[in-house]
Amino acid sequence: MEKKIVNMSIWRVSKRERGYKLSGIADHHPKLGRNVYVAGTSTLKKYSFEEDVLTYETRNTIYKCPLKYMETELGFGEIMHYDENQVKKYEESDSMLDKIMAASVRILTGNESDSDFAKYILKLAEAGKAELEAAKKADDERLINIAKNYENCVYLEVSNIDCGDKLAYHLGDECGVVEPILHSGMFQDSVLYMEFGVLDFRYFPMAGFSMETYSWSDNIMQVVIKNVEEDTIYFNHEEVAPGETKVFTPQGHREGLFSPDCYNGKSVFSGAVWEIPEDDD
Numbered sequence: 001m002e003k004k005i006v007n008m009s010i011w012r013v014s015k016r017e018r019g020y021k022l023s024g025i026a027d028h029h030p031k032l033g034r035n036v037y038v039a040g041t042s043t044l045k046k047y048s049f050e051e052d053v054l055t056y057e058t059r060n061t062i063y064k065c066p067l068k069y070m071e072t073e074l075g076f077g078e079i080m081h082y083d084e085n086q087v088k089k090y091e092e093s094d095s096m097l098d099k100i101m102a103a104s105v106r107i108l109t110g111n112e113s114d115s116d117f118a119k120y121i122l123k124l125a126e127a128g129k130a131e132l133e134a135a136k137k138a139d140d141e142r143l144i145n146i147a148k149n150y151e152n153c154v155y156l157e158v159s160n161i162d163c164g165d166k167l168a169y170h171l172g173d174e175c176g177v178v179e180p181i182l183h184s185g186m187f188q189d190s191v192l193y194m195e196f197g198v199l200d201f202r203y204f205p206m207a208g209f210s211m212e213t214y215s216w217s218d219n220i221m222q223v224v225i226k227n228v229e230e231d232t233i234y235f236n237h238e239e240v241a242p243g244e245t246k247v248f249t250p251q252g253h254r255e256g257l258f259s260p261d262c263y264n265g266k267s268v269f270s271g272a273v274w275e276i277p278e279d280d281d
Contacts, residue, residue: 004030005062008038009069009132013054013101020044020097022056022063024071030061033160034228049096052124067121068128070100072107091115140177143168148175150247152221154193154201158240159228161205164191169199171219190214210234216253223248 011024022041028034042058049055054065090102099117106118113119147155147170155168164180178199181192192215193201201223202215209231216223225235226245233240236252 003057003060003062005064006030008063008065009128010071011063011065011069012071012104013056013097015098015101018043022065024065026063028159030230033163034157034165036160036163047097054096054100066124066128067100068124069132070104070121070125070128072122072125091117140166140168143177144170144175147224150222150224152219153224153247154199154220154222155224155226157226157228158211158233158235161209161211161233162189162191164193167193167201169195169220171199174198206234208234210237212236213253216250221249 006029007027008022008024009027011022014021014023022044023039024037026032026036026038029036029038032038041056041061041063045057045059047054047056052067054067056063056065087102087105090098090105093099093102103112103115103118103121106112106115107122111118112122143155143157143166147153147168150170152172153170155170157165159165163182167178167180169176169178176195176198178193178195181194183190183192183202188204190202190204193199199220200215200217201213201220203211203213206212209229211234213223213236223235224245224247225233225240227233227240227242230242232242235246235248236254238246238248238252240246
């Protein structure tokens with residue numbers, strides 16, 4: 001079986017007793033979806049380093065990790081406690097993974113001036129950050145342009161049912177993009193898309209690649225679902241084949257027992273509409 005190639009950004013390498021660990025944001029992981037954070041890959045089988053790109057290979061996947069996209073701003077737990085002797089040991093190692101990890105520590109502890117390699121990575125990162133921001137902007141615009149083909153809609157390209165994907169909306173004269181929020185409920189986890197006064201859309205991720213909505217604000221007349229998974233998915237019990245785009249209306253939606261709505265304050269549970277009190281003059 002041919003291994004999948006996954007491009008990584010905001011990535012890092014760390015080391016544990018069992019060996020190295022790679023984490024970061026995968027552009028399209030074959031099992032987890034698009035633009036998803038991978039906390040840790042499976043065991044490293046082999047790696048290579050050419051033209052400022054680390055190729056990190058596991059049993060089933062090949063991860064491409066450009067130095068310009070390496071994590072340079074956020075601290076990362078387990079290697080922050082390494083003392084100077086350990087860092088120097090990694091810098092003197094024959095392993096490029098060790099050298100990269102040592103440079104990461106230098107950068108994230110503000111000591112990059114002590115390492116030419118760390119300074120080189122930071123220089124690359126300046127261009128890398130601009131590239132990532134431009135790519136995000138372009139993807140947001142692409143999604144919005146698709147949503148504009150439909151009136152009063154939200155548009156969702158589904159690749160990760162459990163954690164959600166970026167959602168684009170075209171509601172009245174307003175267009176934009178909303179990132180998913182994962183809510184851990186007492187009985188059932190759910191994925192939320194909320195923008196106060198603009199939209200409220202929520203669903204339960206169910207077994208069998210299924211999504212069941214429980215909150216759908218009144219201004220959303222159409223939900224446009226495109227399945228970018230390799231398997232068939234189900235939206236409100238209706239099948240969506242791989243690559244297929246389907247339009248759904250509120251008629252197929254079942255309101256939850258308690259569904260607070262950040263768009264219009266409606267709650268089925270109470271039968272009332274709540275309002276935010278105005279400040280006293």
